[in-house]
Amino acid sequence: MTITAESLGKLKYFAGLEPQQLSNLPQLFKEKAFVKGQTIVAEADINENVHFVSSGVVKVFKTSSEGKEQIIKLIRPGESFNDIPVFNPGPSPYSAQALGNTLIYWIDKKDLLGLMRNNWAVTVNALSAVADQSRLLLQLVEDLSFxxxxxxxxxxxxxxxxxxxxxxxxxxxxxxxxxxxxxxxxxxxxxxxxxxxxxxxxxxxxxxxxxxxxxxxxxxxx
Amino acid sequence: MTIKPIFDQEKCDGCGLCVTVCRCGALEMQNNIVNIIEVAHCGWCMDCELVCSTGALQCPFEIVTLDT
CATH class of the missing domain: 1.10.10.10 (Winged helix-like DNA-binding domain superfamily/Winged helix DNA-binding domain)
Known part of the structure; x- marks a missing residue:
């Protein structure tokens, strides 16, 4: 398991970056392997790292006080989760759990904001990812409410x-x-x-x- | 005969996510193709169907009415 420019280039946040730009990124990331059922992010935790699925699949969900679970989304290779606390300070709004054996990369808030400041493509990609999530959540609100x-x-x-x-x-x-x-x-x-x-x-x-x-x-x- | 998830090889893109989430070892990859093994303990968790983005794996329910 080694984070490479090539593996980071497969993440949606970094789509469109030149190989030379990607080559500077691996040092900013950390990685960890999770096994099936393991919690990656717990709802209400303070965690200001954007996470990326390199391989495997992650379930993000909310749990009610009675233990009922609502799946928000499945995060597949190349996609991100826990973006919200990075752009809007506060606890993680949902939990994330590995559905199978999963390899996760993450970058902390300070490093990501630095990348966005210096690279317009990363900024647009990050906005696109967050907007995708907003659209999905609005659809879920519509379905559950109306x-x-x-x-x-x-x-x-x-x-x-x-x-x-x-x-x-x-x-x-x-x-x-x-x-x-x-x-x-x-x-x-x-x-x-x-x-x-x-x-x-x-x-x-x-x-x-x-x-x-x-x-x-x-x-x-x- | 054991009931197994339905697999459509033409739709499969070989991503292997279904194999990583299978709880009972019913799925395996052979030469980049998913193979469904006869497993009596498939609990119909539907995780393989859930993670399949191409619709290649399906876990349909037989809907039965009890005579009441």
């Missing part, structure tokens, strides 16, 4: 629970999300809510509707 996703998911489950001519229909969470006009993460939350309420049971690849009347009520079919 759409009755649980009702829509309930209706989808009822519509697809009758065996068709070729056997029992099967649906992925992505397909349900596309049907409900929302993100997979929001469908996952709705299915968890339905499971907690006893309306459905998840047994491996089988989703058992155990309270059809309640699902009908949620779907507005009563």
């Amino acid at each position: 759409k009755n996703v649980t009702g829509r998911v309930a209706k989808i489950l009822l519509q697809h629970s009758t065996p068709g001519p070729e056997g029992t229909p099967r649906l992925t969470q992505y397909e349900m999300a596309a049907m409900a006009g929302t993100a997979r993460e929001v469908v996952g939350r709705s299915l968890k809510a339905l499971e907690d309420s006893g309306a459905i049971k998840l047994e491996g690849h089988r989703m058992i509707i155990s309270n059809k009347e309640y699902l009908k009520q949620l779907a507005g079919l009563n």
